[in-house]
Amino acid sequence: MSVAPPVHAPMTTDDLDAVTALEASLQAFPWSRGNFADSLLAGHDVRVCRSGSDLIGFAVVMPVLDEAHLLNIGVDRRYQGQxxxxRLLQRVIDDARAGGAQRLLLEVRCSNRQAIAFYQRFGFARIGLRRGYYPATAGREDALVFDKELQ
Structure with missing residues (x-):
């Protein structure tokens, strides 16, 4: 799919419906509209990526003192592999670093091998395990905790 150069911008309340719909298309247990709205209200770094009027992706980062925590990131399946x-993750890393974060943390489902490999390509390293962190069709699924030093 050919697209115009993507534009990264802060998410606004006008983006909530589109971001929630995108999240629902990507996840079996998606964030709700309220989760995204709460992140906006909390002052998290909530960003969208667009090409023209098309929503390509989004990212939600919570700054905490000298750390940043990537809470959620997603790219429309039509735009994956391009x-x-x-670019969105690199923007998250650059913004966290510019905001004074010394490291960036994230969780990923143990079963999500594609995402694990993606984060490792960016220099994230596994530092822990959160048991029963994610909802799953049969109970709960563990999460791997990764971090990347930024400074």
Missing amino acids: GHGA
Whole structure:
């Protein structure tokens, strides 16, 4: 799919419906509209990536003192495999670093091998395990905790 150069911008309340719909298309247990709205209200770094009027992706980062925590990131399946996720994650890393974060943390489902490999390509390293962190069709699924030093 050919697209105009993507534009990264802060998410606004006008983006909530589109971001919630995108999240629902990507996840079996998606964030709700309220989760995204709460992140906006809390002052998290909530960003969207667009090409024209098309929503390509989004990212939600919670700054905490000298750390940043990537809470959620997603790219529309139609745009996956074209480097948009890599550019969005690099933007998250750059913004966290510019905001004074010394490291960036995230969780990923143990079963999500594609995401694990993606984060490792960016220099994230596994530092822990959160048991029963994610909802799953049969109970709960563990999460791997990754971090990346930024400074």
